[in-house]
Amino acid sequence: MSKYTIVVCDHIHDAGLNILQNTEDINYVYAADIDKVKLLDIIKNADVAITRSSTDVDEKFLNAATNLKAIIRAGVGYDNVDIDGCSKRGIIAMNVPTANTIAAVELTMAHMLSCLRKFPYAHNQLKEERVWKREDWYGNELYGKKLGVIGFGNIGHRVALRAKAFEMDVITYDPYISSTKATDLGIKYTTNFEDILACDIITIHTPKNKETIDMISFDEIKKMKDGVVLINCARGGLYNEEALVENLKSGKIAMAGIDVFKKEPATSHPLLDLPNVTVTAHLGANTKESQREISIQSANNAIESARGISYPNALNLPIDESKIPAFVKPYIELTQKMAFLLAQISKSQIRAVEVSAEGDLSEYVDSLQTFASVGVLSVSTGLSVNYVNANFIANEKGIDLSTKTITNNSGYKNRVTIKITTANGVKSISGTVFEDNIQRVVKLDDFVLDIEPKGKMIIMKNKDIPGVVGQVGSILAKNNINISDFRLSRGKNDHALAVILIDEKANSKVIEDLDNLEASIAVAYAEI
Numbered sequence: 330m331s332k333y334t335i336v337v338c339d340h341i342h343d344a345g346l347n348i349l350q351n352t353e354d355i356n357y358v359y360a361a362d363i364d365k366v367k368l369l370d371i372i373k374n375a376d377v378a379i380t381r382s383s384t385d386v387d388e389k390f391l392n393a394a395t396n397l398k399a400i401i402r403a404g405v406g407y408d409n410v411d412i413d414g415c416s417k418r419g420i421i422a423m424n425v426p427t428a429n430t431i432a433a434v435e436l437t438m439a440h441m442l443s444c445l446r447k448f449p450y451a452h453n454q455l456k457e458e459r460v461w462k463r464e465d466w467y468g469n470e471l472y473g474k475k476l477g478v479i480g481f482g483n484i485g486h487r488v489a490l491r492a493k494a495f496e497m498d499v500i501t502y503d504p505y506i507s508s509t510k511a512t513d514l515g516i517k518y519t520t521n522f523e524d525i526l527a528c529d530i531i532t533i534h535t536p537k538n539k540e541t542i543d544m545i546s547f548d549e550i551k552k553m554k555d556g557v558v559l560i561n562c563a564r565g566g567l568y569n570e571e572a573l574v575e576n577l578k579s580g581k582i583a584m585a586g587i588d589v590f591k592k593e594p595a596t597s598h599p600l601l602d603l604p605n606v607t608v609t610a611h612l613g614a615n616t617k618e619s620q621r622e623i624s625i626q627s628a629n630n631a632i633e634s635a636r637g638i639s640y641p642n643a644l645n646l647p648i649d650e651s652k653i654p655a656f657v658k659p660y661i662e663l664t665q666k667m668a669f670l671l672a673q674i675s676k677s678q679i680r681a682v683e684v685s686a687e688g689d690l691s692e693y694v695d696s697l698q699t700f701a702s703v704g705v706l707s708v709s710t711g712l713s714v715n716y717v718n719a720n721f722i723a724n725e726k727g728i729d730l731s732t733k734t735i736t737n738n739s740g741y742k743n744r745v746t747i748k749i750t751t752a753n754g755v756k757s758i759s760g761t762v763f764e765d766n767i768q769r770v771v772k773l774d775d776f777v778l779d780i781e782p783k784g785k786m787i788i789m790k791n792k793d794i795p796g797v798v799g800q801v802g803s804i805l806a807k808n809n810i811n812i813s814d815f816r817l818s819r820g821k822n823d824h825a826l827a828v829i830l831i832d833e834k835a836n837s838k839v840i841e842d843l844d845n846l847e848a849s850i851a852v853a854y855a856e857i
């Protein structure tokens with residue numbers, strides 16, 4: 330039995346490892362304790378990789394992982410996964426979004442309480458120094474303090490709820506939610522960031538991206554209350570670290586609770602030298618409960634994706650397959666085949682691809698566009714193209730992609746049309762699906778047709794004069810090519826289109842002979 334290789338790049342709970350070990354068609358490699366340079370050697374065999382924040386899925390990793398189909402980030406934040414790099418290579422990236430929520434929420438509360446009661450310092454004085462000096466440890470209470478929560482997602486909103494239980498006055502800033510998500514829970518909502526800067530304690534729970542990096546820096550801290558407390562259990566770099574250090578030193582920031590650092594592991598970070606910081610080594614997700622659940626979900630998702638069955642919580646799929654109704658699926662297949670056919674007969678560099686849909690199908694024109702790109706690019710680039718990387722590659726190659734929905738006046742219930750623009754002009758193809766999944770090409774340029782997009786075919790545009798069928802037949806017979814079907818369509822200006830389905834491949838000499846016929850206008854060979 331051929332087996333899929335799943336490489337586990339970071340420590341995950343045994344529960345998931347046991348699943349991988351006990352699955353017959355999985356060969357799993359545990360590489361968590363292996364040097365990251367050596368990992369590059371191991372990763373080349375992986376069909377699927379499971380990673381956490383300790384493994385950067387960067388250019389080096391992806392270049393080494395030549396066989397990779399999918400990657401599971403066994404956690405929430407995927408800022409260290411090069412999603413564009415994955416898309417470009419057709420690798421599906423997934424995360425495990427909710428299994429560590431409670432762990433991160435509770436660590437945030439722990440940091441908040443630790444900062445207010447200076448817990449680690451009080452603890453060390455007694456435990457390490459054996460000094461009993463109660464007068465050194467007057468802390469503050471959460472009760473009645475104003476808490477600003479930046480980011481009101483899975484973690485942020487639960488932190489806010491727990492803070493309410495401590496009778497804090499809680500306000501949140503998250504421009505991407507409806508205000509009622511907060512106000513329904515009795516939490517104030519603001520779109521004015523200054524309201525957050527006016528709080529006694531501020532905690533951040535956003536993803537790390539271009540918009541959120543340095544969200545709190547020198548200028549923002551200047552506007553804060555003297556003696557503010559800052560918590561970061563999300564990602565290093567959301568609070569500018571230099572600004573944190575400087576303002577902790579000056580006392581503008583009374584205390585900071587930090588679980589995450591811009592560069593990890595952070596064993597010689599300036600924050601570690603300060604007396605008013607509580608730190609943990611990125612332990613937000615480190616509870617046994619959360620790691621067990623993440624590990625199980627990661628293992629199951631890795632197996633499903635290795636087998637190509639499903640991609641739960643995919644981050645870079647242009648299409649959510651679960652939302653595509655059954656009647657659209659054959660159109661997707663037809664669109665890809667027709668695009669493949671059209672690109673073969675276009676014989677010139679493609680500049681633009683436009684997909685239009687009629688009928689109920691129009692709602693899904695974006696998905697059809699993606700599959701048209703797959704079809705076109707499979708011919709024109711020689712790259713391994715799938716629906717994850719198709720639009721990405723098209724954009725990179727400067728191919729203009731567009732969609733159109735048109736009024737249904739073709740007489741067909743649903744119809745899809747692909748128009749390709751090349752240096753030699755425009756070509757178009759239309760198709761529909763009849764009952765029982767009968768897929769048909771119904772138009773090629775201006776010629777009305779009825780052909781199944783399947784097998785080997787010669788497509789010949791010719792002057793509509795007598796004798797052409799016989800001449801074509803004799804050239805093919807001379808070359809031992811059997812004709813299985815011959816379809817003729819008459820167009821305008823005394824032009825006709827012949828689609829000749831054949832049993833054997835027609836080489837370039839045969840196509841040249843056909844093109845040399847007096848009646849010939851254009852001849853192409855295509856294969857689906």
Ligand SMILES: NC(=O)C1=CN([C@@H]2O[C@H](COP(=O)(O)OP(=O)(O)OC[C@H]3O[C@@H](n4cnc5c(N)ncnc54)[C@H](O)[C@@H]3O)[C@@H](O)[C@H]2O)C=CC1
Nearest residue numbers: 406433480481482483484503505534535536562563613614
């Ligand atoms: N320390 C640790 O071990 C852990 C850290 N995390 C970090 O916490 C982050 C949040 O996790 P979840 O709550 O599960 O994610 P989530 O996706 O449920 O919530 C993120 C929230 O941030 C909001 N947001 C995005 N951009 C924003 C902006 N510019 N300003 C304000 N709000 C913005 C979003 O609208 C969303 O509501 C993750 O992205 C991850 O980086 C998550 C788990 C464990």
Ligand SMILES: O=C(O)C(=O)COP(=O)(O)O
Nearest residue numbers: 381382383404405406614
């Ligand atoms: O889930 C997240 O975003 C986390 O930060 C947890 O990261 P980890 O899996 O513990 O490396």
